[in-house]
Amino acid sequence: MRLDTKAMRYLTGEDWRTLTAVETGSRNHEVVPTPLIGQISGLRGGVHKSISALAKIGLIARLKNAKYDGYRLTYGGLDYLALNTYRKRKDVYSVGNQIGVGKESDIFVVADEQGVQRVLKIHRLGRISFRTVKANRDYLRNRSSGSWMYMSRLAALKEYTFMTALRENGFAVPEPLAQSRHTIVMSLIDAFPMRQISSVPDPASLYAELISMILRLAQYGLIHGDFNEFNILIKEEVKKELQENKETESIILTPILIDFPQMVSVDHANAEYYFDRDVNCIKRFFERRFHFTSDEKGPHFADARKLIGKDGVTRLDVSVEASGFSRKMAKELEAYMKAVGVDGDGDPEAARGDEESGDEDEDEEEEEGEEDGEPENETGRQVETMEGDASDPFQAKG
Ligand code: ADP
Ligand code: MG
Structure with a gap:
């Protein structure tokens, strides 16, 4: 949209x-x-x-x-309310191009008054067709029709809360900057998703880094739940060094983790399933894309369990509840996401087409409208950019 x-x-x-x-x-x-x-x-x-x-x-x-x-x-109305809040708080000054269309979100580049680019993520839970079974339809039908709005707010609140907690504890994630309604504003990461990277100089070390990130998350009580090549951005930095009077250049790859609405606690009933799925996503991707297979089996959830709370670290699954994202909210959101068929964009069961062709990329738009609960919205059907005078803070930039 x-x-x-x-x-x-x-x-x-x-x-x-x-x-x-x-x-x-x-x-x-x-x-x-x-x-x-x-x-x-x-x-x-x-x-x-x-x-x-x-x-x-x-x-x-x-x-x-x-x-x-x-x-x-409508979703358009809610978008306007959120943008107006950001405008008043000076979090966002102008809106630029859309850089991502997920099944449950839209991503835009925006800028503050100084022209510093940021990312606006708009959650749109429930806009996809309910391709799910009757029980789920009934579940959804029995809820108020305002629930898409409420659930999208919950998703944004959850993402913002977790991003903040992760960032405060030194995880490589974008900087959370603001949150309003069903949206968040975060720093722009100047990097491509790993999905778009065809080769790396040293797959083994990148693999090790990603696995250690999964384990470090577990240490802090968390499982990402959608840890895959779409949600890992790879930052490339050239490091110049002077060795024996000769300048040498090496490329440092830093993985940055994004997309947190489906994070779960290590105490979740299906924690092992989600943990294994995260690990296996990375294994499978490294095998297919970089032809790299680790010599080591695992890590298994049993290994991860031993790390929980190690070195006296804060359990973030517990601390987020105190900082605004309650257990009740987590339950509501999880039930809704399940009902509308949200299961991450790296679900191994989901047919994704030919992995190696590498061009179809990203989540294709689901067919919209028809039987689903998406509110129709004229605004959403119009073009996204516009001409405007320079004094208009909300003119789109090319
Ligand atoms: P979704 O829930 O729809 O999968 P994501 O948060 O994963 O949404 O974002 C979708 C895409 O948008 C990402 O794969 C990435 O390409 C881009 N993106 C999201 N956040 C950022 C960011 N902070 N900086 C740069 N690109 C981003
Ligand atoms: Mg994603």
């Missing part, structure tokens, strides 16, 4: 108040009745003009309920 910021500069203060009122009303109304929007916004009867302006650009959608007419927020 695109992010079209064109209309942002035309929205009046009253429009923003109205949009915020629809968001607030959505917390306990599937369809927010028009009079309630007027009431929450404080605009009363004057709200109609804003409502039609917002509906016209697809930020809210009109719905007829059995009992009454009203509106609900």
Whole structure:
């Protein structure tokens, strides 16, 4: 889904108040009745003009309920609210190109006022078709239709909380910069996913580094759960050294880990399964891509278990609960992700096409709409870039 910021500069203060009122009303109304929007916004009867302006650009959608007419927020509307928060807090000044389309997220390059590039990740849980069994459909149907919004918020909150905890403990992850609603802003890593790298000078050392990252995560009580070539960015740095008066250059590869909504605790009921899957993803990729097979078996989960809490490190699976991502939230998010069929982009069971052709890349867009719960949204169908005057903070950059 695109992010079209064109209309942002035309929205009046009253429009923003109205949009915020629809968001607030959505917390306990599937369809927010028009009079309630007027009431929450404080605009009363004057709200109609804003409502039609917002509906016209697809930020809210009109719905007829059995009992009454009203509106609900679309993904486009939620995007605008998040962007407006970032704009006010000066976290984001301009929005640029989309660099990633996942099944459950969209990734954009944005910039702050100084022009420093950052990454905006927008979570879009529930936009994919539910290709799952009836039980899951029923599960989803029995939840309020606002749940895609709530679950996407949870995913963003989880990702931000874990990224912060990992970063504070010296893990190589992007710097988390801000979080609002279903989105996060983080530092831009100037690197390619390992998926796009055809050869490395020393596969054995990169392999060892990745395995030690998996084990270090376990030491801190965590399993990534989607540890694969898409979620590891490989930073290349040229190191120059003076040896016997001759300058030599060597390339240092540093893996940076991203994508945390599916992280689990080492105490999770299926911890061993997720741990093994993470290890095997790396093994399989190194065999196929770099023709490298480790001499050592494992590591197995039993090895990892022995490392939990070693050297008195903080268990991050425990500490994140205190810092805002509760166990209840974790459970809710996990159940929802399971129901909509989210199981990481490196799931070995998922048919991925020809591994070696190397061009299909990334997650293909699932067919959208139809039977799924994705809110239709005009904004999302429009072009993402726009022309604009230089004073417009939300003009897209080429
Ligand atoms: P998804 O949940 O859709 O898989 P990811 O967080 O894995 O989302 O991001 C998708 C892609 O976007 C990554 O494979 C990477 O190419 C790019 N990306 C994500 N975050 C960053 C970042 N901080 N810096 C640079 N590229 C990023
Ligand atoms: Mg990913």
